[in-house]
Amino acid sequence: MDLLQSIRIGADDRRLLGAFAAVGLVIMSLGGLFALQMKLVRTPALAVLPAPTYYQALTGHGILMFIFWLGFIQTAFLIVAGTVLIGRRLWSYRLAWAGLGVMTLAAALALAGVLRGVNITYHATIPLAQQYGGAWMIFLSFVLLAAGMTLVVVDFIVTMIGAVEHKRSITAWAAFFKSLPVASFAALAGLFIAVPGLLAALRMFGLAFLWSVGRGTIDPSAYRMDWHIAFHIYHYIPALTLVGVAYVLVEVTADARSVYAKQVAKALFLLYPIFVPPTFVYHLLADPNVPRQVKLAGTVLSLLVGVPTLLHTFIIAGMLEARMRQAGYGAIGWLRHLPWGNPAFGSLIVGLVTLFVGGLMAYALLQEQLAPMLHNTFVVPAYVHPIAAGGANITYMGALYYGVPALLGRRLWGLRIARWQPYVMGAALIWMAVFGAAAGLAGVPRRYADLGPDAPAAWTLWMNLSLGVGAMVAIATGVAFVWVMLMTAVRGEKVASPQAAVADLGPLPPAVEHGYGWTPLALVPAVMFVVGVITLTVMAFQRLWALPIQMR
């Protein structure tokens, strides 16, 4: 309750964050439209659009959803972490607006490139980009996005440093870190990944842009390697951010506080910059130029990459368990009394569940011997969607269920829709993942517009189930979310404070009756994950050994 009650949103923050949310939601909607376009080509039963449109849709969906939507929403959360959550003003609102302006220009340029037909996917590989005269638009859009985000990151860093009174005093920094909510500390830890990633993107895409306008040469191999490294760094920002958001959501939706020292939760975020960098190799396991010893080392280190998230999940689940037991509920019965009807709480739990499913599949993909069997098959999009569209995106939607009403000073419109939206979306993404994995294991390739005239019947079945059912339902629930946000902005009942705007989203648990400090049930998700990884690995290796051709 304290975090929610302490939130005050100043006029400058309201305007800036409102603009980020508005532009971000437009970008997400466009990314969703491209997703629909893809499904209307690639789904065998729904293939009404011509195959050549697939690659435009694929490029638009990947760039707008994964690069731009996540970039916008995560930058907005960074601002929230440095202002609203800690009761401070940004060092410079002009700089932040400049960053937003540059990022918006970047998004417009990327969209123009996609509509012009620069079908180079978000990889924008050099040999492919050579065929498109408009490739410079995509490269420049990436440069501008990185530049805009860098402006906001600089603003955030100066804001945080400015909050420490005696900057050379360890005690002053200790007091500052102690005052920070876990989510704001997560943002500080994320800088160690974000800043090198942004610098890498500026360099790599800057060189690619110059090459695309005939002002330089570029080594395609070096670009490919650099792209995978920067991409790898970039996609751990969502991992860290969604966990930070989860700490906020568990407190505001369920009044749950940590029963373990907050310093432990904060310190766990520092594991991400340690564990993440060496694991970029798992994107290169099918690359014949990478020595086997490097691949083995990369795979082994990659097995650790989920450890911080697993530990955070234990803490978050433990916060819920402790709070509900403190309210007097039984050892198992407390689960029934959680605020399942609160759309933000539903988004939190569904986000963690889809992250779990995607994470299990990811642990198969990052293993050196399994990767060649799974690489570039439909298993890749099958795992990406529960992790990114589920784990990250649904959790962010949960934050927006609180954030948008609080920003606008309006109650959420369409609470009935919002109550079921995250559950249906999560179920659809898991359905898409399961049947998509079946399709990939059967041999369906990634990034093909159609299955071809000689495709096995099983391919058609799996793809119809994965995309025709799972993906289409996920898109529909995405539309429902955007509709709720739009109608909240237009028709939501005006109220006097952020707290009043979210008061009807769901009841908090009853008051604390007694202390309760240990959380055995919170161990279950982590144990299930480890058992799941082992089980899936055994199944995958059995599949591998049954192949008629053995890779040595």
Place this chain on the structure above:
Amino acid sequence: MASDAMDRTEQSDAVERADRVLVWLWLLTFIVGGVATTAVVFGADIVLTRASQRTDPAHTDDHPAAEPATHGDGHR
């Protein structure tokens, strides 16, 4: 009572120590994690290219992707 006050003081000292430890961990992460990430980002391709040349020098130069690319003729 005196013993309760002493317990609270000891707890407070432990908390302050933990917060200072967190600052040092953050600085360590800045050095190790931040620098390591930067090193990976800017140096890994060089290291991997050299490593692949050491293990299989004959094929590297023949790879078509190893040729520097000039901007193509195909325009859309």
